[in-house]
Amino acid sequence: MSDSKQLRAEIIEKVKEYYQVQFGQKEFISGTSPVNYAGRVFDEQEIVNAVDASLDFWLTESRFSADFSEKIADFLGIKHVMLTNSGSSANLLAFTALTSEKLGEKRLKAGDEVIAVAAGFPATVTPIIQYGLIPVYVDVDIPTYNINVAQLEKAISPKTRCIFLAHTLGNPYNLDAIMEVAQKHDLWVIEDNCDAFGSKYKGKYTGTFGHISTISFYPAHHITTGEGGAICTNDPKLAKLVRAFRDWGRDCYCVGGENNTCGKRFTQQFGNLPLGYDHKYVYSEVGYNLKMTDIQAAIGSAQMDKLPAFCAKRKENFKTWTKIFSKYPQYFTLPEATEGSDPAWFAFIVTVKKDAPFTRDELTRHLAKNKVETRNLFAGNMTKQPAFMNKAHRVADNLDTTDFIMNHTFFLGTYPGLQDGMFVYVEQVLDQFVGSYTK
Numbered sequence: 001m002s003d004s005k006q007l008r009a010e011i012i013e014k015v016k017e018y019y020q021v022q023f024g025q026k027e028f029i030s031g032t033s034p035v036n037y038a039g040r041v042f043d044e045q046e047i048v049n050a051v052d053a054s055l056d057f058w059l060t061e062s063r064f065s066a067d068f069s070e071k072i073a074d075f076l077g078i079k080h081v082m083l084t085n086s087g088s089s090a091n092l093l094a095f096t097a098l099t100s101e102k103l104g105e106k107r108l109k110a111g112d113e114v115i116a117v118a119a120g121f122p123a124t125v126t127p128i129i130q131y132g133l134i135p136v137y138v139d140v141d142i143p144t145y146n147i148n149v150a151q152l153e154k155a156i157s158p159k160t161r162c163i164f165l166a167h168t169l170g171n172p173y174n175l176d177a178i179m180e181v182a183q184k185h186d187l188w189v190i191e192d193n194c195d196a197f198g199s200k201y202k203g204k205y206t207g208t209f210g211h212i213s214t215i216s217f218y219p220a221h222h223i224t225t226g227e228g229g230a231i232c233t234n235d236p237k238l239a240k241l242v243r244a245f246r247d248w249g250r251d252c253y254c255v256g257g258e259n260n261t262c263g264k265r266f267t268q269q270f271g272n273l274p275l276g277y278d279h280k281y282v283y284s285e286v287g288y289n290l291k292m293t294d295i296q297a298a299i300g301s302a303q304m305d306k307l308p309a310f311c312a313k314r315k316e317n318f319k320t321w322t323k324i325f326s327k328y329p330q331y332f333t334l335p336e337a338t339e340g341s342d343p344a345w346f347a348f349i350v351t352v353k354k355d356a357p358f359t360r361d362e363l364t365r366h367l368a369k370n371k372v373e374t375r376n377l378f379a380g381n382m383t384k385q386p387a388f389m390n391k392a393h394r395v396a397d398n399l400d401t402t403d404f405i406m407n408h409t410f411f412l413g414t415y416p417g418l419q420d421g422m423f424v425y426v427e428q429v430l431d432q433f434v435g436s437y438t439k
């Protein structure tokens with residue numbers, strides 16, 4: 001009978017064999033195979049890691065979680081990385097940390113205002129509303145699809161306390177301008193880096209400029225753990241708050257399975273509890289449980305080794321789309337990187353010009369009919385979404401460009417799973433579509 005080590009090695013070998021049979025390179029067939037906008041890209045190592053973690057059967061945070069968070073910290077050059085179960089949870093936790101009474105007068109309170117954009121994903125706005133603060137929507141610009149910094153000063157009021165923005169589709173916003181305004185008005189900055197993991201601004205990774213930042217590992221993103229996310233910060237106080245809010249609101253910071261890390265488990269006084277009440281069950285925040293499992297982290301750890309190559313491929317794919325769409329400058333406005341930035345593009349975002357002979361919807365329906373997947377810029381205009389339109393908010397000036405994007409803009413994928421044949425095929429589909437309007 002083999003011992004468990006031997007059995008584990010045999011299982012891992014079988015997993016590698018399984019990967020080749022089940023997931024080995026599939027041929028792209030024009031018109032039959034879909035051209036997806038995103039998807040998980042992996043090899044045998046992700047499945048080996050997932051099985052390895054499953055065989056540990058520890059399940060909650062353990063050796064793979066430590067490994068994964070360390071790789072993220074090393075990559076970004078940031079001190080604290082806390083793993084969570086989604087990018088939305090990461091945003092919720094980053095924001096919630098700033099509401100802690102432990103931050104005294106600096107804490108975010110109901111009625112305070114937060115600078116936001118309406119052209120984005122709801123998870124960047126939802127926590128603001130959930131905690132009773134007021135999103136102040138600033139318009140964005142084309143072709144960066146990021147906040148229009150010229151309108152930023154107009155958005156600031158005596159109630160403004162925070163700037164919470166995503167780097168749109170991987171394109172960094174003007175961080176010089178944002179950080180300058182934040183400093184001038186003493187504002188918190190949360191960078192939603194969910195779509196921009198690996199993007200740089202002036203030589204430094206996004207997610208390292210603000211007080212706190214977030215990442216998503218949903219399959220559409222730069223790396224995946226299925227569901228998953230992370231919160232990053234250099235501030236030990238914020239890191240401790242995020243951990244507390246993530247882990248039921250508890251005051252204790254022992255990792256799973258450990259006891260008495262602080263050495264004061266039974267000797268302290270908290271609230272109105274009896275002296276020496278077990279620190280493990282002391283709650284100093286009103287928290288959640290939003291932790292990641294070690295199986296997810298094991299997949300993430302294997303994905304991290306591929307992140308630099310994934311980012312390079314995303315940049316290359318962006319260039320290929322640019323070449324294809326720049327054949328029609330009269331019909332399309334193409335995306336541009338923010339000055340000084342080097343985006344690891346999440347997508348290739350295109351705006352159909354107002355006087356083009358076809359609409360965005362006609363084009364995206366034609367692409368869909370031909371199995372080419374596209375997406376709109378998420379929620380379009382948050383102030384028009386059923387769940388958000390009647391919630392307290394302020395519009396800094398106008399949302400004219402946001403509305404234009406809602407009606408005229410779409411994106412294609414840049415994910416590393418795109419193959420050469422897919423670009424050739426989509427170019428043909430596009431040429432045929434444009435040709436049918438210009439004969």
Ligand SMILES: Cc1ncc(COP(=O)(O)O)c(C=O)c1O
Nearest residue numbers: 086087088121123166194216218
């Ligand atoms: C900018 C942005 N922030 C946050 C999220 C939420 O991430 P998740 O899907 O992991 O909850 C997304 C969505 O994918 C996103 O695009």
